[in-house]
Amino acid sequence: MSEANDKVNVQIDGEWHQFPKGTRMIEACRLAGKEIPHYCYHPKLSSPGNCRMCLVEMGMPPRPRPGEDPPKPDKDGHLPIQWIPRPAISCANTIAEGMGIRTDSQLTNECRHGVMEFLLINHPLDCPICDQAGECRLQEFSVEFGTGGSRFREKKVKKPKNVDIGPRIRLDDERCIMCSRCIRFCQEVADDDVLGFTDRGSHTVLGVHPGKELSNNYGLNTVDICPVGALTSNDFRFQMRVWFLKETNSICTSCGRGCNIIAGAREDKLYRLTPRDNNEVNSSWMCDYGRLNFHFLTSEARLTDPMILEHRAHRIARWSEAVGRAAEKLKEFDASKIAIIASGRMTNEELFMARRLGETLGIEKIAIVPRSGEADDYLVSADKNPNTRGARLILGKKVDKQLKEIAAGVKKGTITALIALDENLLKCGFEEDTLKKLDLLISSHILANPTASLSHVVFPSTATVAEKRGTMINRTGRLQRLNQAIDPPGQAMDLWEILRDLAQALGGSNGVYLLEDVFKLMAGTIKEFEGLSLGKIGDQGLPLLKPKESIPLLERERERIEKGIIVG
Amino acid sequence: MSKANAINYKKGKEPHAREYRLVFKNVDRKGWDPGIDCYLQDGGYRELKKALLMDPVDITEDVKKSGLRGRGGAGFPTGVKWGFIPPNNTKPVYLICNADESEPGTFKDRYIIHQDPHQLLEGMIISCFATGANLAYIYIREEFPEGARILEKAIEECHQKGFLGKNILKSKFDLEIFVHRGAGAYICGEETGLIESLEGKRPYPRIKPPYFPAALGLYMCPTIVNNVESLCNVKHIIAMGGDAFAKLGTARNTGTRVLCVSGDVVNPGYFEVEVGHITMGELIHDLCGGLKPGRKLKAVIPGGSSAKVLRAGEKFKIKKGDQEIEIGIEDIPMDFDTLMACGSMAGSGGVIVIDDSRKASWILNNINEFYAHESCGQCTPCREGSLWMKKITDRITRGEASPDDVETLESVAFNIDGKTICAFGEACAWPTESFVAKFREEFLADTSEKYDDAILNPETELAAAHLSSET
Numbered sequence A: 001m002s003e004a005n006d007k008v009n010v011q012i013d014g015e016w017h018q019f020p021k022g023t024r025m026i027e028a029c030r031l032a033g034k035e036i037p038h039y040c041y042h043p044k045l046s047s048p049g050n051c052r053m054c055l056v057e058m059g060m061p062p063r064p065r066p067g068e069d070p071p072k073p074d075k076d077g078h079l080p081i082q083w084i085p086r087p088a089i090s091c092a093n094t095i096a097e098g099m100g101i102r103t104d105s106q107l108t109n110e111c112r113h114g115v116m117e118f119l120l121i122n123h124p125l126d127c128p129i130c131d132q133a134g135e136c137r138l139q140e141f142s143v144e145f146g147t148g149g150s151r152f153r154e155k156k157v158k159k160p161k162n163v164d165i166g167p168r169i170r171l172d173d174e175r176c177i178m179c180s181r182c183i184r185f186c187q188e189v190a191d192d193d194v195l196g197f198t199d200r201g202s203h204t205v206l207g208v209h210p211g212k213e214l215s216n217n218y219g220l221n222t223v224d225i226c227p228v229g230a231l232t233s234n235d236f237r238f239q240m241r242v243w244f245l246k247e248t249n250s251i252c253t254s255c256g257r258g259c260n261i262i263a264g265a266r267e268d269k270l271y272r273l274t275p276r277d278n279n280e281v282n283s284s285w286m287c288d289y290g291r292l293n294f295h296f297l298t299s300e301a302r303l304t305d306p307m308i309l310e311h312r313a314h315r316i317a318r319w320s321e322a323v324g325r326a327a328e329k330l331k332e333f334d335a336s337k338i339a340i341i342a343s344g345r346m347t348n349e350e351l352f353m354a355r356r357l358g359e360t361l362g363i364e365k366i367a368i369v370p371r372s373g374e375a376d377d378y379l380v381s382a383d384k385n386p387n388t389r390g391a392r393l394i395l396g397k398k399v400d401k402q403l404k405e406i407a408a409g410v411k412k413g414t415i416t417a418l419i420a421l422d423e424n425l426l427k428c429g430f431e432e433d434t435l436k437k438l439d440l441l442i443s444s445h446i447l448a449n450p451t452a453s454l455s456h457v458v459f460p461s462t463a464t465v466a467e468k469r470g471t472m473i474n475r476t477g478r479l480q481r482l483n484q485a486i487d488p489p490g491q492a493m494d495l496w497e498i499l500r501d502l503a504q505a506l507g508g509s510n511g512v513y514l515l516e517d518v519f520k521l522m523a524g525t526i527k528e529f530e531g532l533s534l535g536k537i538g539d540q541g542l543p544l545l546k547p548k549e550s551i552p553l554l555e556r557e558r559e560r561i562e563k564g565i566i567v568g
Numbered sequence B: 001m002s003k004a005n006a007i008n009y010k011k012g013k014e015p016h017a018r019e020y021r022l023v024f025k026n027v028d029r030k031g032w033d034p035g036i037d038c039y040l041q042d043g044g045y046r047e048l049k050k051a052l053l054m055d056p057v058d059i060t061e062d063v064k065k066s067g068l069r070g071r072g073g074a075g076f077p078t079g080v081k082w083g084f085i086p087p088n089n090t091k092p093v094y095l096i097c098n099a100d101e102s103e104p105g106t107f108k109d110r111y112i113i114h115q116d117p118h119q120l121l122e123g124m125i126i127s128c129f130a131t132g133a134n135l136a137y138i139y140i141r142e143e144f145p146e147g148a149r150i151l152e153k154a155i156e157e158c159h160q161k162g163f164l165g166k167n168i169l170k171s172k173f174d175l176e177i178f179v180h181r182g183a184g185a186y187i188c189g190e191e192t193g194l195i196e197s198l199e200g201k202r203p204y205p206r207i208k209p210p211y212f213p214a215a216l217g218l219y220m221c222p223t224i225v226n227n228v229e230s231l232c233n234v235k236h237i238i239a240m241g242g243d244a245f246a247k248l249g250t251a252r253n254t255g256t257r258v259l260c261v262s263g264d265v266v267n268p269g270y271f272e273v274e275v276g277h278i279t280m281g282e283l284i285h286d287l288c289g290g291l292k293p294g295r296k297l298k299a300v301i302p303g304g305s306s307a308k309v310l311r312a313g314e315k316f317k318i319k320k321g322d323q324e325i326e327i328g329i330e331d332i333p334m335d336f337d338t339l340m341a342c343g344s345m346a347g348s349g350g351v352i353v354i355d356d357s358r359k360a361s362w363i364l365n366n367i368n369e370f371y372a373h374e375s376c377g378q379c380t381p382c383r384e385g386s387l388w389m390k391k392i393t394d395r396i397t398r399g400e401a402s403p404d405d406v407e408t409l410e411s412v413a414f415n416i417d418g419k420t421i422c423a424f425g426e427a428c429a430w431p432t433e434s435f436v437a438k439f440r441e442e443f444l445a446d447t448s449e450k451y452d453d454a455i456l457n458p459e460t461e462l463a464a465a466h467l468s469s470e471t
């Protein structure tokens, strides 16, 4: 009985459903398979109910007047519904026992037609030159609820266009439908109340407060949630029509948070990263830094081919030749003289293959390069490596402390061969002179750098963002999947492939051909991965290790959910 | 209470014999000034002393019994509203006096504030005591600088006499009242917009539910918002008792009402009458001296510019006892329920009389211009629709509209009505709905079919030129 008390019976388009008390009408309808069109409502923001697009016809059981008989329930125990002539917004109102909702009635449809018409009369209708086209709510709902023609015969209201409101964002006030999502995001999520409306009525304009700009590290989220093309990203605007973008679910690798993202690419060029909902990681947001940290993929310094140092100069080599040379050289060393510098930017699979290489050769010294910086009070983690926790799990707890010992060993000459994976050694405690003393330096890099210049063999590797497949474990212990959105340039390969080839050249075939093989091996070796497969992880990731920190932004969202301010 | 015979009014400002001066008792009174001494000499603050000895619950009960309905526009029973403060409330309670008086055609609150500020303060202090508010605000429109100054002074005087501040008249009741000046927007009169404005924000009205002020008002605390005239009446309810007050006026439409008559009458002005005791015709012909010479009544907007217009010659069906009878415009008794039954409302008490020299389209356009200018712009239908309606009526008055435009105009109003956040939506839609419905022929006569296909938007013209050049 107590269970039933927490549930509420609602009739949606003639069918009865049960949903938890406190469910917003719009969410109840969604759960019942009836999407309600809306602009201003966003589950992570407060609900001002201003766009009026989610108006629906609503009814309640009739309340008997004094002396009147109470209404009689039908055979299933449901009371009749008295429909209310005034429509209700479904975004901010919660369901009540016996409520009826009609998402497709004449009244509901009239409301939608009306609001659509109102939204369009002063809209510039410049879809052909608007970046939002293709993912614009105004376009989408026009198709569904609009009419082909316009009854509007007046002059449209003129407003500022191409307004510079911050270093990364541009505003077109004529396209703005005044849903206030961006304002609420800045107030409620980013604590940077710089946006606001001025003027009144149809002349209302959005703008930044005088002397301020929208420059906080979360500002670009406003571009995502803007239902129209009023806010556009300087970085992305006019680069590519969105319908040409191939979307790949992945994660951001610019810090240990591992925000879930969608990578938008076309023909092996990455155009944008946008946040993907994950209420255990990043809610619906990501930071601007992480979002824009992909332009290095197309840098001129990008390594595309393996190189071999010969006669004091690097020459391009075929893949097999480079692998062969590296293996041949490594064989000359006693394992105690070799060390591996891996990276907290490597995937679990890559780290595992580094561990296997170490095991094959008997190398004991493996380190990663710690990378710490400042955390903010939102999402950004102080750990700038995306996979420190994976590295510690796979390579051992001390993996980020061993770096100093290895550096000292190189200096002393006890270590004479070094394998450096995607790390620029000159930035992590090694000096050029000591590195020059090494008898063998094998390294992999995404971009050419001084370490590559000093290496005897150099492998071109892929970037974590968008080019790799694999898994990582974020700061809160969640195992998440990276997916490949674009092909890497030239002969660049994932490190697990480079390491696989190297191990094979050193010790013969090891049965590893695919990423899935690596994962299988890993699952058989490390108990935390037991029973898992890449497929089982899914798009939302899995909790794998104990969280080591909480996520401030999510904590605050939880409070707001509890207070009923947001849906979540 | 009998009509005070001893009161003399300024020459030329004497109340009409049919008036019943209660709230306006001291307006235009000879030898009267807004100072506290004058008010005290006249027995002022006697009701406060009486109320402070009462149980607050009994005061609310008395206000309920009095049948007092809000004078701000909606006519909601004041005592019932006070009763909406959640019973187990632990937050502070606020009371706000709505002195934004901005509905076109309404000019009563300003006279009370200018000439009899202590009546308002006394009513407020009693109301605060009844509702448990220790902090109250008077939100006064920016355009009343003199009113704000007078109120500040009156509040200061109250402090000196111990009617405000701590432990008022040793009752252990504390109260502060602050005057807050608006910044010139009609929407600040809407109670939730007013509250936002008082909180220092744009006056965007809040959605109801959940933000009913009596539960979640100022700073999310229970807040009672009442009109100036409503609060003044509270003093008189204490003076005469709720039951006696309820005998004034008519059943369910009790007390008096200050009607503000403007427009095409010989003597426009304010008239305080018992609710429902005079008809529209009596108001126009007796109290206001009739229409201008040679003019015929065309229409009346009975409750501020947002009320639906009533056309002369229209037949209205109202209930009389158990019977339904048909009456004409001049027979309508001026009370809440009858005006509602006639399809309009008593609203803010602003009666706008229109004679046959006026064009319906011109009047509607004037009203539409006001609402288009004052829409706060928060919600889509009102923001876009109010300006659209204005642009259409503007063209109709210029003779540049087609018959289709009249149809569009009407449907725009319907698309606003009932679909907005606040009642401004209705306020701006009702004039169009009623004017077009009742003067359709006149509107159509102003249009011409030659504008059927006229392209009025220069952008459309440009686009059309492109289309034809490409074929």
Ligand SMILES: Cc1cc2nc3c(=O)[nH]c(=O)nc-3n(C[C@H](O)[C@H](O)[C@H](O)COP(=O)(O)O)c2cc1C
Pocket (backbone or CB within 6 Å): B069, B070, B071, B072, B073, B074, B075, B076, B078, B098, B099, B100, B101, B102, B103, B186, B187, B188, B189, B190, B191, B192, B225, B226, B227, B228, B230, B231, B422, B423, B424, B427
């Ligand atoms: C658009 C709009 C404007 C309003 N303006 C006023 C106003 O100027 N003065 C006023 O007392 N009430 C005004 N009201 C009514 C208030 O919202 C509120 O109902 C009233 O102040 C309550 O007081 P009462 O119950 O004493 O009438 C307005 C309402 C709307 C929708």
Ligand code: SF4
Pocket (backbone or CB within 6 Å): A175, A176, A177, A178, A179, A180, A181, A182, A183, A206, A222, A225, A226, A227, A228, A230, A231
């Ligand atoms: S800019 Fe976009 S998000 Fe902001 S109010 Fe306008 S339409 Fe809404």
Ligand code: SF4
Pocket (backbone or CB within 6 Å): A252, A253, A254, A255, A256, A257, A258, A259, A282, A286, A287, A288, A289, A290, A291, A379, A380, A381
């Ligand atoms: S917070 Fe970290 S993971 Fe999230 S977007 Fe920013 S850099 Fe990427």
Ligand code: SF4
Pocket (backbone or CB within 6 Å): B187, B204, B205, B374, B375, B376, B377, B378, B379, B380, B382, B383, B420, B421, B422, B423, B424, B425
């Ligand atoms: S109805 Fe008009 S005035 Fe009221 S909130 Fe909406 S836009 Fe503002």
